Amino acid sequence: MQEEAVLAEFRASKALLEGHFLLSSGRHSAHYLQCARVLMNPERAARLATALAAKLPHDVRRQIAKVVSPAMGGVIIGQEMGRALQVDAMFVERPTGTFELRRGFALEPGDRVLLVEDVVTTGKSSREAIAAIEDAGGQVIAAAALVDRSGGGVDFGVPFTALVALNFPTYDADALPPELAAQPAIKPGSRSQP
Template sequence: MSQVLTPGLPAAEVASIIEAQLRAEDALLNGHFKLSSGLHSDTYVQCARFLRKPELAAPAMAELASRLRAAGLVPDTVVGPAMGGVVVSYELARQLGVPSLFTERDANGEMTLRRGFTLIPGERVVIAEDVVTTGKSTLEVARVLGEMGVEVLAVVSLIDRTS
């Protein structure tokens, strides 16, 4: 792969490199897809094909970590929703030198912090996702964290499909 993420690149160049890497990993699929949000799209991003390779995931999350640091948004913990946010959360947390936790749906379909995980009221967290389309799961995670008295500093994602 000829394009490599390096520190300090402009945002547009970072996006272009990540898109090329997604294509190289066959992670950008074309066709007709019904997304988990219920929306329809002619493109599907299978981030797991990208994130399965540490040599791709690490530089992408290093870029997000750098942007968080530059904005003064270094959390105490990074939280991601299962399944897609688990690797993103872990690698971003590793880059920031903080713990990573994840949320999951319980038997009733409600988002909850993974069994045995705890956060302290006032703890500063970043929510990390692989793909955000409508923000539904992100809002559910934020609600869970808010109920715990946790401060959400930022939400980050590898892919932003909100527009």
Template sequence: MNENEILAMYEDAGALLNGHFILSSGRHSARYLQSALVLMNIDNATALAAELITKVDADQVDMVVSPAIGGLVIGQEVARQLHKPFIFTERKEGEMQMRRGFSIPEGARLLVVEDVITTGGSVRECMAVVREHGGEPVKVLAVVDRAPDVDGRFDVPFATAISLSVETYAADACPMCSEGLLPAIKPGSRGSA
């Protein structure tokens, strides 16, 4: 599957949005990728996970983990295709945590899977929780990297199905805000940072 086919999936699902958006990092952008609309189609989820697992050695992974909520569907499907257990981290009162009775065996190697990454904040928080519980994050996979020009977001290898360079702005430096063109909306799964 090539990048054009993946982008077509987003476009066909009405998931590549143009406007004035507030990302979960608090940054602003004129484009937004709503992966939930793509992943609601099980054929899309299956195909995207199949693409992602080509970028990992299954023998080097014991479990798959995703930060909730964006990474849940793709993380579960990657785990299913790799025949590995799947867990997730989630925020409670603003703090990323492992809940629901999940546990990580000491020294377990975890693959971290996310739908879309820009700053990588949720993934770093998820990795910190994994480490606190005795696990070792070994690689990060994401369907889309929105900031391919940003290096050093993670201290483990990182791979994506598609890189899509989308400019983002600090809220106080957003040209759309200063021009008053469109009101900023927050379409994602959580409030701004």
């Protein structure tokens, strides 16, 4: 799936938003990708996951035993990636502020895991999820996301594949351009505001 086709999926589902957004990374942006909207249609979610799975290196694809994603944003794409790769999918969540497997989810020692996210900006959540997977006995062999907003700046210590890379500028709170500073920031993601 080419970049323009991926963006067409986001536009068709009204998932590409413009305004002033406070991202879960703490940075500000004039653009926000609401992946929950692009993934709310099961056929579209399956198409995107199939395309993302096809982009994974073949040697990585054949080794994956489980897909793990962080809740909340990665749950749907993680499930669809499990389907595309024909492996079980589970998620980590933060009931007390730190990612952990719950709900009876468990990894066998040495399970080779694909970490799947919806959007990666700084990679902080992904690194926290990787630590939780490793604490649970899994071995993360690759990471994947629908969208890489990092500008190529993330390093998870494993191969990272994104369906599309978008480089919308992001800003620290004390370095906002005037047009963003003039608008109140909204936080449309799944985490509550600080």
